[in-house]
Amino acid sequence: MTHPLFLITGGNRGLGANMALHLARGGADILLTYRSGADQAAEVVTQIRALGRKAEALPLEVADSAAYPAFAEAVRAATRALGHDSLTGLINNAGHGIRTPFTETTPEALDGLYQVHVRAPYLLTQALLPQLADGGRLLFLSSGLARFATPGYSAYGAMKGAVDTLVRYLAQELGGRGISVNSIAPGAIETDFGGGVVRDNAEVNRMIAGATAMGRAGQPDDIGAAVASLLLSQGNWITGQRIEASGGQNL
Numbered sequence: 001m002t003h004p005l006f007l008i009t010g011g012n013r014g015l016g017a018n019m020a021l022h023l024a025r026g027g028a029d030i031l032l033t034y035r036s037g038a039d040q041a042a043e044v045v046t047q048i049r050a051l052g053r054k055a056e057a058l059p060l061e062v063a064d065s066a067a068y069p070a071f072a073e074a075v076r077a078a079t080r081a082l083g084h085d086s087l088t089g090l091i092n093n094a095g096h097g098i099r100t101p102f103t104e105t106t107p108e109a110l111d112g113l114y115q116v117h118v119r120a121p122y123l124l125t126q127a128l129l130p131q132l133a134d135g136g137r138l139l140f141l142s143s144g145l146a147r148f149a150t151p152g153y154s155a156y157g158a159m160k161g162a163v164d165t166l167v168r169y170l171a172q173e174l175g176g177r178g179i180s181v182n183s184i185a186p187g188a189i190e191t192d193f194g195g196g197v198v199r200d201n202a203e204v205n206r207m208i209a210g211a212t213a214m215g216r217a218g219q220p221d222d223i224g225a226a227v228a229s230l231l232l233s234q235g236n237w238i239t240g241q242r243i244e245a246s247g248g249q250n251l
Contacts, residue, residue, distance in 0.1 A: 003027050003028060003029050003053070003054075004023075004027070004028045004029070004088035004089065004231075004232070005028065005029045005030070005031065005079060005082060005084045005086075005087055005088050005089075006020075006023055006028050006029075006030055006031070006087070006088055006089045006090070006091060006137075006231065007030075007031040007032070007033070007075065007087055007089070007090050007091065007128070008020050008023075008030065008031070008032045008033070008091040008093055009032075009033045009060065009062055009091065009092055009093050009094035009121075009124070010033065010034070010035070010062075010093045010094030010095065011030070011032025011033060011034070011041070011044060011057075011091075011093065012032060012033075012034035012037040012038075012040040012041035012044055012057065013034075013037055013040050013192075014191045014192060014193060014220065015093060015141075015186065015189065015191060015193075015220055015223050015224070016032065016091075016093040016094070017032075017040070017044045018220040018221060018223060018224035019091060019093065019223065019224045019227045019228070020032055020044055020048060020055075021044070021047060021048065021051075021224065022221075022224035022225055022227060022228035023224075023227070023228050023231065023232065024047075024048040024051045024053040024055070025051055025228070026228045026232040027053070027232070028053065028088070028231075028232065029053050029054040029055065029082050029083075029084065030045075030048050030053065030054075030055040030056075031055070031056055031057075031058060031075065031078055031079070031082070031087075032044060032045070032055070032056075032057050032058070033057070033058050033059070033060040033062075033094065034057055034058075034059060034060070035059070035060065035061055035062070035094070038057070038059070041057035042057060044057070045057050054082045054083070055082075056078045056081065056082060058071070058074055058075065058078060060094075062094045062116055062120040062121075062124060063112075063115040063116050063119075063120060065119065065120070065123045065124075068123060068124060068127040069127065071124075071127070072127045072128055072131070075087070075128060075131060076131060079131065085133075086131055086132065086133040086136075087128065087131050087132050087133065087136065088132075088133055088136050088137065089132070089136050089137035089138065089139065089231055090124075090125060090128055090132060090136075090137075090138055090139070091139045091140075091141075091227070091231075092120075092121035092124065092125065092138075092139070092140045092141060093141050094116065094120070095116050095117050095141060096112075096113075096116060097153070097156050097193055098113065098155065098156060099152040099153060099156075100152060100155065101151065101152055102154045102155075105154065105155050109155065110155050113155050113156060113159050114159060117156075117159040117160065117162075117163065118159050118162045118163065118166075121140055121163065121166075122166060125138060125170070129174075132179060134177045134178050134179070135177070135178040135179065135236060136177075136178075136179050136180075137179070137180050137182075137230075137231050137236065138170065138174070138179060138180065138181040138182070139181075139182055139183070139184060139227065139230070139231060140163050140166070140167055140181075140182070140183040140184075141160075141163070141183065141184060141185075141186075142160045142163050142164050142167075142183035142184065142185035142242055142244075143156065143157065143160040143185050143186060144185055144186065144187040144188070144244060144246045144249055144250070145157035145160060146160040146161040146163075146164055146185060146242075147185070147244065147250075148249070148250040160185070163183055164183050164185075164242045167181050167182060167183045167240060167241070167242065168240045171239040171240030172240065175239065178236065180236045180237075180238060180239040181239055181240060182230065182238060182239060182240070182241045182242070182243055183241075183242050183243065184223070184226060184227060184230070184243050184244075184245055185242055185243065185244040185245065185246070186218060186222075186223050186245055186246065187208075187212065187217075187218055187244070187245070187246025187247060187249035187250075188208045188212075188217050188218060188246075188249060189217065189218040189219065189220060189222070189223060190205070190217050190218065190219055190220070191220055198217050205217050208249065211249055211250050212246070212247045212248055212249045212250075213247060213248025213249075213251055214247035214248055216247065217247075218245070218246065218247055222245060222247070223245055226243070226245040230243065
């Protein structure tokens with residue numbers, strides 16, 4: 001039986017690392033990228049190999065699109081080294097967030113979010129598409145903040161809204177190859193994202209729990225499990241969709 005191979009950007013930490021481990025437990029081999037966390041990336045690779053799966057970590061600054069041609073060649077070489085002919089799927093996960101009132105958001109901050117959350121996944125997917133197998137999977141990271149409004153996240157939420165729109169266009173254009181394209185939209189998760197406010201601020205955590213149908217803030221495993229369930233499914237008929245994994249936050 002051939003094992004799938006997924007590439008996850010920003011797979012060295014947080015939700016990206018959690019997704020990688022869930023996919024590996026489900027039988028997938030993993031290529032993951034990191035920007036500065038080489039030691040973290042190496043640890044995730046070690047954990048994946050301990051599960052009996054293959055893995056490699058590749059450096060990538062997603063904001064630097066000039067590096068994509070060389071990165072694509074590195075992916076091609078790593079894919080072969082892991083015993084595969086092509087990628088089964090690409091997960092555009094890498095990103096960062098800012099919390100700033102609309103009136104105080106600077107052009108530099110707005111441009112930085114655009115580079116990482118819109119331009120990078122658009123152009124990186126374009127660069128890696130020739131290596132994606134027919135019938136493969138593309139997954140983009142969206143956010144609950146693209147559906148409900150929380151003051152301070154206008155710039156971040158707008159970028160994720162753009163991602164959701166891109167998903168529908170790519171699903172239409174790539175459907176002929178049998179490639180599914182979706183976004184997954186986490187709600188508030190207890191990670192170090194945004195300075196760890198959901199994880200570390202008890203008042204914020206209680207507020208989120210009170211606004212969530214499941215009665216708690218999300219855990220990284222909630223997202224990793226959802227991603228694995230979607231991408232490792234025998235079927236591939238869900239496409240062009242924004243799939244929210246928020247426990248029913250702000251319904």
